[in-house]
Amino acid sequence: MPRPSQRVDTVALDLLIQRDDGVMSHAELQELGVPLSSVGHKCRPGGPWQRGLPGIVLAHNGRLTRRQQLVAALKYAGPDAVLTGATALETYGARSRAAASVHVLVPQTQHRSSSGFVVVERTWRLPVAVQQARLPLAPVARAVIDEARRTKGLDDVRALVAESVQRLRCDPLDLARELAAGQRRGSALARMALEEVLVGVRSSAEADARSALLAGGVRLPEWNVALYDAHGEFLGVVDGWYDDVAVALEIDSMEFHFTAADYKRTQRRQAKLASAGALVVPVAPGDVRRDRASFARLVGETLERAAGRPRPDIRRAP
Incomplete structure (x- = not known):
């Protein structure tokens, strides 16, 4: 918390805005000496800033870019959050996976709920993040299985698994290990698609x-x-x-x-x-x-x- 007499560190604020695409948390702003009353004033209708998610503001009042959504979701979800599912796969370069929402994993002990465009999933098996484009991503195999659990059609799951193997160079054995380690609920289609991949099917x-x-x-x-x-x-x-x-x-x-x-x-x-x-x-x-x-x-x-x-x-x- 800032001291009552603390001045706003404008240099650090500018660096924060540049580094994180204008996405700032209340905690970061207070650490730099910006009182929440000033934040509220800047986020007023017609003001220069806007609220993106609970506790998250953006230093502009226009439409959020996809990267701003990702950064905002991670700051909202907490320091241990990891992008997964279609969100991670689109960042890896998958062509067939795109989602309006942002899917993040957080530790099971962290009580953070979904909000706005952010889907928060709590897990006991938080993966070690892969850093790409300064974003923490779940490994490809974990992202694929997380997305497969949320996908209803077998053809869509087949396409997801096939692209991960062909385009993203995901080892089918890594998918098998991920399925074995995770919960069985919601995994039936992924298991069917993986069985096909393990015998050589690729589409x-x-x-x-x-x-x-x-x-x-x-x-x-x-x-x-x-x-x-x-x-x-x-x-x-x-x-x-x-x-x-x-x-x-x-x-x-x-x-x-x-x-x-x-x-x-x-x-x-x-x-x-x-x-x-x-x-x-x-x-x-x-x-x-x-x-x-x-x-x-x-x-x-x-x-x-x-x-x-x-x-x-x-x-x-x-």
């Missing part, structure tokens, strides 16, 4: 194909396999591969490629595979979802046809 489209094949009684391929021709030339990585009969399963859709260049690379890969003698089953994810039985039947028939021909000399990576 929602592949997961749909896997489910359709299981339902149709068709044996499953290996997933995401690197292939080479007889001369050792790299043919590409196929979504699904039946090695004994040299049949490739390809999820052929712009929806599941980040760019048009990715899609064109897929088409070139399929042409190389066909030239090397593989039978390629290209499938659009929408077709699998619309008629799972027809898709499974097509794959089964292709496997039977492939078994009646000499197997081409195509080799999988060990």
Whole structure:
């Protein structure tokens, strides 16, 4: 608490505003000698400041930026707070995860409730924060599982898990460890998605194909396999591969490629595979979802046809 005669440290106040994007807590302001009466005056209607959250003010009266929301949420939640869920994932660079709210973890013993745009979750397992862009983030695996518990649809959870593995380079075993360590409540969809990832599935489209094949009684391929021709030339990585009969399963859709260049690379890969003698089953994810039985039947028939021909000399990576 400031002394009655303490003057406002204007230099330190300016540094605080610059460092934290204009986000200030009441405690910080009082430490610098700014009385709460002055804070209230500056936050009056039409004043230069505004209240962002309980005990948090901003040194401007315009709309908060996303970073200001994050900083304000952390100051509101307390010094041990860690960003998690979609909030952390968007900071890591996930493309499919964005949220209007800010999800923070705090120690179980800290009695802080959600307020405004901040969702506060108390936990006995507060993770060691990863510092990125001067923000404390839960590790990717923890953020993924925290978000998965709050996500209702299996397809959305699949996409979340797949992107964390592919784009954010999250080790599936880290996801498994996080699931094992956390509570089971709300984790059913995450466990289903992780089971698919652990057998090699890397996208929602592949997961749909896997489910359709299981339902149709068709044996499953290996997933995401690197292939080479007889001369050792790299043919590409196929979504699904039946090695004994040299049949490739390809999820052929712009929806599941980040760019048009990715899609064109897929088409070139399929042409190389066909030239090397593989039978390629290209499938659009929408077709699998619309008629799972027809898709499974097509794959089964292709496997039977492939078994009646000499197997081409195509080799999988060990």
